[in-house]
Amino acid sequence: MIYFILIMCFFGSIVLTPLVKKLAFKVGATDKPNKRKVHQKIMPRMGGLAIYISFLIGALLVNPDKAYHYPILLGSLIIIITGVLDDIYNLNAKIKFIAQTAAAVLVVVWGGVQVEFINLPFGGQLQFGFLDVPITILWIVGITNAINLIDGLDGLAAGVSSIALFTITGMAMIMGNGYVIALSSIVLASTLGFLFFNFYPAKIFMGDTGALFLGYIIAVMSLLGFKNVTLISFVIPVIILGVPISDTFFAIIRRLINKQPLSAPDKSHLHHCLINIGFTHRQTVIIIYAMATFFGLVAVIFSQAKVWGGILLIAIMLLIIELFVEKIGLVGKNYKPILKFINDLRYTTEKDKT
Template sequence: MDIIIYTVIGFAIGIILLPLIRYWGITFKFVDRPNQRKLHVSPIPALGGVVVFLAIAAFFVLQPSLTAFPQWVLFILLLTALFLTGLLDDKFDLPSLVRLGIQLGCATLLALNGVKIDSLYGIIGIYEIPEMLQIPLTVVVITGVVNAFNLIDGIDGLAGGLSFINSTVLAVIFFMIGLQEMALFCALLSGVLFSFLVYNFQPAKIFMGDSGSLILGFIFSTLGLYIIKIDVSKVYPIEVNINLAIGLVALPVFDTVRLFAERILQGKSPFAADKNHIHHLILNKHQGHMKASYVIYIVHCVFVITSLVSSRLPLSILLTILIIEYFLCIFWYRNKNLSPKPDSDYLLITEEEG
């Protein structure tokens, strides 16, 4: 079966190339250095995104004639721009306005070429939105999801694991509805992410880096918009619609919105660094990064399953359910009385700065 073959190809690309990329990162100083906010005690290469990008490039070599998504060429060009932005940021720490400007530019180009939101699907009673608002709304959504995935990349195995779950779910869904091309893309992505997790689980030998988190956020925001537009009424007992797209990105997006709101209410900049992300809250209550990551995997899977089984419900109801689930998790871990056992290899690691 092709979907299994492409998964194996993605895994093989990662397993073969990651040791080489890790060596290259150490040699050329593409590393995440320890500081007062981080737990690793020695520099760790932050080039996991390189192998993800190379696997995606391999997909386009294996599938030179693509038709399912008319914007494939533009998509890979924009993905390349974000990859290079993340790579340069990992090395030289680019100004935040430069990073944001490139993200906004990529989102705008995608929206101008037809990948855009034209409805709110009943949220606050609004369905079709004026054309003049479609592109700005799409740009905000894509940029927001990209940054949400960047910010959730905070402990070993987290961003890679959430992305692995997303790509696996999408591979299965696309296969079930007969979109072979999209299924193979997601299968290959799933395979390479699984290989990355082998090296990223604690103690991490390599981090995802901005070069990876930016392109993963862009991939899932774009695939989410693609899902909204495909003409498929149902897959067995479920429908493939915007509810699934929301479920795939809800956790990192909710966490980013909560953090920004809390910082603003406290009189701080919404971009001020702190340790209030969901992974920080859970890490403070559990023994080690992997246990914290596993808990967040479960929460994310609950979100995705909720979106699938609620596929026939109005979007506003699904959002209400997901928000309740999210804040129940936050409330539980803010009030849960556990004494974490310090990691032997780490003190309090985070991969990101925001």
């Protein structure tokens, strides 16, 4: 049954996307070129509606006996309505934030999806107490916006989300979580169908409709897959979402350093930096796909590692991320503390030799 649903969602997305494209032009959901955009012509957006409709059909057919199933679907409806309106009318950031929070509250309060505690690696539990609800809401809203931030190149957000969903599905198989397997694979199939029209050169953008929905569903699925587990396991969804989380984190650092508002748009995100140092549009997307795959593989290895092995793996991964960030200038051209230290050390060594 599930295989039939996945095939239907995949081809359903392929059939629906051209129809949504026509609808986007009709209602004015278009993206016009400007100095921050990479594309050079008016493009239809709102393509995420095709992903959502395909997903919704599959999710209703699955209909599992879970208390949080319909709250999740209702929350996704709030997100989709917000995304569609934003793609047409360019909503105020505060309105979008309120809608995202409302969707998250619905899932947490009505659906009961909460991270109440984590088991510590050396024994005992860390209880969140009254912070469990705000922490869970913060995670959902944060990841929802993180996916939206990387939606800057053809096929980028859809591809990175697909890799994250594939990893979450694989991890759910290891943990035996049937619900996460079903829903994540349904979203994955729907997104892959849309990618036929969204990969470079794109015929349609997913818009906020797609980026917000994918961010929301990935946030919820990762919570369901890893809530109330060990501290080590709690890190796994963070690793899986390494690309959007890293880009968001360093965007915040960059804006704090430059004394800009956190919501201020700029042209210094990961994909912008890679293009600025000479990579083509297609090469940049493939490089970021490779990075997302790297994070996914690290998450799988990390899940099988012992405590100290996991800590060592995280340390190495963070060092690689920092070196990469400094090399491409993600925070700023002058932000190179480790590279500067290495160069100074090399200079001192060479000086001592002479």
